Every structure is written in C-alpha cells, then in structure tokens.
Amino acid sequence: MKHFKIYTAGKMAGLSYEEQMGWRKEIEHLIRQKTEANITFIHPPAYYRYDKTEHKSESEVKRWDLNQVKDSDIVIVNLSDIADSIGTHYELGVIDAMNSFGYKHIYVIGVGKPNTNHPWIDLTLLRQEDNFEDAAEYVVNYLLL
Secondary structure, eight states, rough: OOOEEEEOOOOOSOOOOHHHHHHHHHHHHHHHHHOOOOOEEEGGGGOOOOOOOSSOOHHHHHHHHHHHHHTOOOEEOOOOTTOOOOHHHHHHHHHHHHHHHSOOOOOOEEEOOOOOOOOHHHHSSEEESSSSSHHHIIIIIIOOO
16 A cells, blocks of 8 residues: 655744644544545644754754655645745745656645735645645545555
8 A cells, every 4th residue: 555645834933833733633634534545644843843942953943844845745735824934935945846856746735725925836736725624635536546
C-alpha cells in the first residue's frame, strides 16, 4: 500500500495552539474518516510552537519545516489568514519552485477564501475549496490513488 505524506500549512504566529491545531485536526479527521490509505500528517504546531522554545535557532525551525514540505505529497493550506503568514508564503514558494523545476510534484489544496489577492497564491494551488469537508472529499477521491 502506498504511503502518503500530507503537510498542513497556515498561519501560526499570533494564534493559540488550539487555534493553530483546530483546523488541522479537523481536516485530518475528515480525510481519515473517508479512507484507509496509509497517511502521515505533518502539523507543524505539533513540533515547533511559538509558546515553547525547544528549538535552538530559527534556522532549525525553517530547515525542518521546509524539509517536511519538500518531502510531502500533498499540502493543505488554510487560506483564510494567509496574508499574515510569511511562513506559508515561503512554503508555497518552495513548492512552486519544486513543481516548476521538476524535482517532484506536490499537490496544493487551498481551503477557504484568501484574505489577500495575490495571483501567485492562486497559481500554486491545484484546487481551492470553500470548506474542509469538500477539500477532504477531493483529496480522497483524486489524490490518494
């Protein structure tokens, strides 16, 4: 059985741990409810948190984060507050470069209405859904093959 890695991207700074993880747990639950596929979910707040300083440098966090993104098959990004998330923009830039240069292909599914209007965000998305239920349905029916 093929193994899939799904990374969840979205704003973390200025949000409580519960706010950071709430939508991530929801999308994981919805996907697992619909499939028995072998999936590892990477939720960055579960590893590096703003309220705990277990890391020794921001470089450590950045390198870990981008390596997880590059190793993923699918990235689900919460678009609702993307304007305030430089890290998410950076992650999307890395994905766009990898996809453009042919290193591998990472499917990016956006959820919600972005609070910014930059065309490069749209150009990186394979698909945009209005809610997590529809995003989970798409991921299961089209990407976990």
